[in-house]
Amino acid sequence: MTRIEVQCDWLMYYDSVPAGSPSSTVISVLSVILMLLLMGTSFLIVPLRKRRKTQVTGESTNKVTAYSGGGVRIKCKYEEGYETNVKYFCKGKLRPCADQIKTGVKHTWVHEGRFSLYDNTSAKVFWVLMRNLTVEDTGTYQCGVDKYLQIDTYTVVEVKVKADLNYGRSNESGYIGGTVNVSCKYPEYHRSDPKFLCKIVDTDVCTYNTSVKESEKWINEEHTSLYDDRTNQILTVTIRDVTEQDSGTYWCGAESDWESDHGYMVYMTQIYLRVIAVQSSVYPVHLPPTPAPTVLPRAFLVYSFIGVGLLLVTVGVITAVYCKIRRQGSATVRQTNEDYVNFSTFFSGP
Incomplete structure (x- = not known):
């Protein structure tokens, strides 16, 4: 109401000034400058308000311990009534912080670089997944709920990434x-x-x-x-x-x-x-069944040994007889030759 009254007084004073006078020109210029200042202030007041004032939820800061090369899945709770709001996860201690991922999609994993976000409106929680962690990922993060033309709410998360080669x-x-x-x-x-x-x-x-x-x-x-x-x-x-x-x-x-x-x-x-x-x-090979080994009776083995022994004895006897006959034949031939020589000498004389 005060603003309207001031503007009315200003217009009444402006109407009392003669047109074309120097005062009229000055007043016109001042009016334009004043209107531009008011318009600029109206555009800046809301962003400044959102940047300088945020509401922290939770009693303490969440602390997360993870390992280089691995990953971590962080839980971010929010209050009832903000199921349809945009959710984000940013890095930095103060607002505005650098958004790592921000989305208004519900009940679907949204991926952006090494970060993923899933907003479960039924449980009033959204999850943030960080992959391929390095030691440089250590720092302060914020789970945020974007409130249009209002103060954002967020939860601080302290992430510590340890370099450990045992978990590769x-x-x-x-x-x-x-x-x-x-x-x-x-x-x-x-x-x-x-x-x-x-x-x-x-x-x-x-x-x-x-x-x-x-x-x-x-x-x-x-x-x-x-x-x-x-x-x-x-x-x-x-x-x-x-x-x-x-x-x-x-x-x-x-x-x-x-x-x-x-x-x-x-x-x-x-x-x-x-x-x-x-x-x-891939290529099965069907081989014929291997026949079972034949087991011979014990008596058959005994008779076989006896038969082989008799055969060896018979061969030995035949060989001995053959050798004896051959020696006797050689002796007879020598005696006959000697008699033939004596007989020839007898007939030929001295």
């Missing part, structure tokens, strides 16, 4: 119908957290059905079993009756206070599983 990548292989065993080492920080093995689907989103929440106890889910050895900090996963559909990229991970409003999932070890067919199944 591995390759595994198995045959169709066989069994594959996978072992994943995890840090002391997640010793008491539930563990899981998830498979990458839908462009870098990792899904799983169950997790192991107790130490030294097998948990079975369809053809997969999980075992958490918290003493040695090793997660063992057994996949039975593997098929070609089981081939793909998996992650060993842990749920850190996931049931709370500030929980997160950390992905530590990447595993690539390759399931191959048995070579003989």
